[in-house]
Amino acid sequence: MSQLYDCRDAFAQALEEAARNDPRIVVVINDSLGSSKLKGFKTAFPQRLVNVGIAEQNMVGVAAGLANGGKIPFVSGASPFLTARALEQIKVDLAYSQANVKLCGMSSGLAYGELGPTHHSIEDLAWTRAIANLTVIVPADPLETAQAIHEAARVSGPFFLRISRMPVPQVHPADYRFRIGKASWLRQGSDVALIATGVMVARALEAAALLANDGIEATVINMATIRPLDRETVIEVARRTGAIVTVEEHTIYGGLGGAIAEVVVTTYPVPMRILGVPGVFAPTGSPEYLLEHFGLTPAGIRAAALELLKARAQQ
Amino acid sequence: MTQEREDQLTALRKKANLLRQRDLVMIQRAGMGHIGGDFSALDILVTLYFAVLRVDPQHPDAPDRDRFILSKGHCAGALYNTIAEAGFFPTSELETFMKPLSRLNGHPDRTKVPGVEASTGPLGHGLSIGVGAALAARLDGASWRTYVLTGDGELQEGSNWEAAMAAAHYGLDNLTVIVDRNRLQQGAPTEDTIRLEPLADKWRAFGWAVREVDGHDYAALLQALQGEHWEPGRPRCLIAYTHKGQGVSFMCDNVDWHHRVPTPEEAERALQELQEAVRG
Numbered sequence: 001m002s003q004l005y006d007c008r009d010a011f012a013q014a015l016e017e018a019a020r021n022d023p024r025i026v027v028v029i030n031d032s033l034g035s036s037k038l039k040g041f042k043t044a045f046p047q048r049l050v051n052v053g054i055a056e057q058n059m060v061g062v063a064a065g066l067a068n069g070g071k072i073p074f075v076s077g078a079s080p081f082l083t084a085r086a087l088e089q090i091k092v093d094l095a096y097s098q099a100n101v102k103l104c105g106m107s108s109g110l111a112y113g114e115l116g117p118t119h120h121s122i123e124d125l126a127w128t129r130a131i132a133n134l135t136v137i138v139p140a141d142p143l144e145t146a147q148a149i150h151e152a153a154r155v156s157g158p159f160f161l162r163i164s165r166m167p168v169p170q171v172h173p174a175d176y177r178f179r180i181g182k183a184s185w186l187r188q189g190s191d192v193a194l195i196a197t198g199v200m201v202a203r204a205l206e207a208a209a210l211l212a213n214d215g216i217e218a219t220v221i222n223m224a225t226i227r228p229l230d231r232e233t234v235i236e237v238a239r240r241t242g243a244i245v246t247v248e249e250h251t252i253y254g255g256l257g258g259a260i261a262e263v264v265v266t267t268y269p270v271p272m273r274i275l276g277v278p279g280v281f282a283p284t285g286s287p288e289y290l291l292e293h294f295g296l297t298p299a300g301i302r303a304a305a306l307e308l309l310k311a312r313a314q315q
Numbered sequence: 316m317t318q319e320r321e322d323q324l325t326a327l328r329k330k331a332n333l334l335r336q337r338d339l340v341m342i343q344r345a346g347m348g349h350i351g352g353d354f355s356a357l358d359i360l361v362t363l364y365f366a367v368l369r370v371d372p373q374h375p376d377a378p379d380r381d382r383f384i385l386s387k388g389h390c391a392g393a394l395y396n397t398i399a400e401a402g403f404f405p406t407s408e409l410e411t412f413m414k415p416l417s418r419l420n421g422h423p424d425r426t427k428v429p430g431v432e433a434s435t436g437p438l439g440h441g442l443s444i445g446v447g448a449a450l451a452a453r454l455d456g457a458s459w460r461t462y463v464l465t466g467d468g469e470l471q472e473g474s475n476w477e478a479a480m481a482a483a484h485y486g487l488d489n490l491t492v493i494v495d496r497n498r499l500q501q502g503a504p505t506e507d508t509i510r511l512e513p514l515a516d517k518w519r520a521f522g523w524a525v526r527e528v529d530g531h532d533y534a535a536l537l538q539a540l541q542g543e544h545w546e547p548g549r550p551r552c553l554i555a556y557t558h559k560g561q562g563v564s565f566m567c568d569n570v571d572w573h574h575r576v577p578t579p580e581e582a583e584r585a586l587q588e589l590q591e592a593v594r595g
Contacts, residue, residue, distance in 0.1 A: 026454070028447075047454060048454070050450060050485075052477070052481050053477075053480070053481070053484075055474075055477035055480070055481070057439075057443065057473075057474040057477060058443045058446070058474055058477035058478050058481055060443070061440055061442075061443020061444050061446070061447065061474065061478065062443050062444075062446050062447035062450065062478070062481065063447060064433070064443070064444045064447055065433075065443065065444040065445060065446055065447020065448040065449070065450070065451065065461075066447040066448070066450055066451045067447070068382065068432060068433070068444065068447065068448050068451070069382075069447065069448045069450070069451020069452055069454075069455070070378055070451060070455070071451050071454070073447075088437050088440075089440060089443070089474075092434060092435075092436065092437055092440060093433070093434075093440055093443075093444060096424075096426075096434050097425050097426065097433065097434045098426050
């Protein structure tokens, strides 16, 4: 089994590097120092870390004000509270205002497992991707996380970066170069496409290996940027494979699957399956248990792909 | 009071009177607007833009400018009239207020209108933005100041008190909030809706230095906003007691005029009153 990483480490390290290179970078947190792994940042730049306490609306507004004053704030807090509690501030103070603020939604998706649905953040992509001007990025591994942080620091404008704490392997080669709005092709195959994001990318790759044993060659796409979506890649994938399975650790309403389907049905309609949390609040269980429960596993993805191909053949 | 000061006060009063007339015409033309709150805030805005703020309409993005954030974004009409008069954009553009494709929305848009520091509209956003701006100045050791104008009903939004706590915690004495205490919100008096009083005590309890003034008294406003006699190390709260619809007798303190548009006859009467006031 390959080595697993917590992407928050890459996040924190990249942020420190970026802050060393750019004195405008500051961090705003909501008592989330430890959960964001930013103790090192605080030691390195004590003046440049603003803790507003448990106050998400204020946190986002303060970040907008810091940006007005010429700073580049990275806001880091648990994704369920950051996005849900401060959604109006995200819409108005950041996106509508084109504020140069980078939201880092930590421990997103089902990562808080046993803590329950109050702490799950399985709607954050739907909420954020509905907002104009907001760039929405879900890194899949440590390398991509670090590069996404550096890109967010470099490119002006409001960002939402969805960062998990669930362990993931490195899925990209060392020479990978993340680009905003560009999907990465991790495997080429003409029978079916698996389009995944975040922690599901590694699982989609494993599913492709299982499908290869079945004699089915799958394309695997890491859709790291949810908005602006790489429409060209989606259309090309639809043309090449004629069948798409999307996989996300998020509700199936309005997330990655919805975004892909919006492109597919209006450009090159092909049959799809959308895997994710099926519009329910999750039962009690560890993150791994919940992924298993919702079929968000290599075996579950394989089964969905096989079912999709069978259904298509019967059409 | 020196003659110079008296002349300044007279000039500011005349300016505000002129801007009330323009705002009235603008709202009448658009058929929309928030005239009551515009008129309660206008003397504060005129004081800020013509006697307090270090801003340069030729360089609206100058890094060391003072920041003014209109948290009560629905009073965009008062802000537009003030900053147009200050030279941020031509006063002729006020004719496009709320017209299709005008950059003068019903609520101010910082990405389109020079001089607008924050896009506001939903209430309870401005003070947090002001706290962030004041923190940025503090980090840079810069001397520019941040001013936020909130409504009073707006203080029912809890986010204000999150921001108030943070400002006091960080000792932001480079931040001033001005509360337009006109005592009326959209549908009723604040005290009949959700009570705010004792408001000054609330700000004090949150760690702010507090002063209370007549928000239509230019001498008092100037003294408070230019004055050095604030307690250092604390953010500043100026509660400005105002009248909704100030300047027009039949609008004054009348909750109906939150966003009512005057009929042509009412507009005529209001203009006449304003013109008489400035002659007198």
